[in-house]
Amino acid sequence: MSTFYKDHWVDIEPDRMARYEAMFQWRDGQAPLLAPAQIEAGQRVVDYGCGPGGLAIELARRVGDGGKVFAVDINADFLAIVEQRAAEAGVAERIEVVQGDGLTIPLPAACADRVVCKNVLEYVPDPEGIVAEFFRIGSPDGIVHVSDSDWGAFLVSPEEDHAEMMAAAGVAFKTPHIGRRLYGMFADAGFEPIETRLVAIPDTVGGMRSVIQNMTTYAATAGFDEDRLQAFRDRIDAAIEAKRYFAVLPQFLVTGHVPNA
Ligand SMILES: C[S@@+](CC[C@H](N)C(=O)[O-])C[C@H]1O[C@@H](n2cnc3c(N)ncnc32)[C@H](O)[C@@H]1O
Structure with missing residues (x-):
């Protein structure tokens, strides 16, 4: 079985890394x-x-001098950038x-007042x-908050080839429909109560063009025809130029409370 969904975050070629840094x-x-x-101030x-x-x-910035942020990732290059940016921002x-x-998460049980995880x-x-693991590291009365996409809810106009391209790009995700599944996962883990929200901000100016670019890159990895991908990108760019483009990628927010018992 392909492990591209994981591998593409470990080995990141320079142009994709530059795109990620900007995105x-x-x-x-x-x-x-x-x-x-x-x-809030003072939290871990x-x-x-x-x-x-x-x-x-x-x-x-938000937790202030008395707080602490543990920035976790599988990619050492990202972590080096975090350290450099934190120093530049005066929050090292x-x-x-x-x-x-x-x-697994190499942190002790009940060490975090808050766990956040975005995309x-x-x-x-x-x-x-x-x-x-989030439940394990969350402190009693703590909050675990995840926001994520659900690629089955990614809508783009013009839509020609979009569905086929996204089906091929699915190789980049282990769980492309994660958004709709988060609530059940939080319930299984033991969070109580659990709140859910949807944030959907339509893009009509090309703000998501780099996301579309990444999806076509993933589809190419899966063998999708390069000429069709280029034609797809060209149609998107023409629609942005003509003010006829529309895209939306709703974010599924799930917030779980760690019981105090
Ligand atoms: C789409 S980026 C999101 C980055 C950041 N959370 C944000 O929203 O700006 C996905 C991140 O998850 C990391 N990642 C991928 N698989 C992971 C895993 N199994 N455990 C921890 N991090 C992972 C990647 O290295 C990358 O930094």
């Missing part, structure tokens, strides 16, 4: 994605699958990077196992 920035417009986590927060650290640095003291193996669980080999 995975924290923007104030993303605040609704984080709000249910109720991040785990950011699971931190990438180049946009969210981790925002968390470090508040961030500790942790390299994980993707299956990661679709890639992990065993999402139920990682949600159980």
Whole structure:
């Protein structure tokens, strides 16, 4: 069975890394994605699958001098970028990077007031196992907050070849329909109560063009015809130019409370 869904986060070629560094920035417009986590000064927060650290640095700002952020990822290059960016942002003291193996989290039980995880669980080999790990490291009364896509809900116009291209790009995900499954996974892990929300922000100006680019790259890996992919990208670009493009990738937010018992 292909393990591309995991491997493509371990070996990242330079142009994709440059795209990720630009994409995975924290923007104030993303605040609704984080709000249910109720991040406050003084907390110990785990950011699971931190990438180049946009969210981790925002968390470090929010927890202040008395707080701590554990930025966890499987990719050592991302963690080096997090350390560099944290130093540049003046929050290096508040961030500790942790390299994980993707299956377990090398942190002690009940160590985190908050666990946040954004756009990661679709890639992990065993999402139920990682949600159980979140439950283990969450402190009593703590909050675990996941936001993720569901690639079955990714809509694009113009849509010619979109569905076929996304079917091929599915090789990049272990669980492409993770969004709809998170609630059940949280229930199985023992969180109580669990809140769910949907955040859907339509893109009409090409803000998601780099996401589309990545999907075509994944589809190419799966053998999708390169000329059809180029024609697909050209139609998207023409539609953006003509102000006829539309895309939406809803984010599924699930917030679980760790029981105090
Ligand atoms: C789409 S990026 C999201 C980065 C960041 N959370 C954000 O939203 O800006 C996915 C991240 O998950 C990491 N990742 C992939 N599989 C993982 C696993 N099994 N355990 C931990 N991190 C993983 C990747 O290395 C990458 O940094």
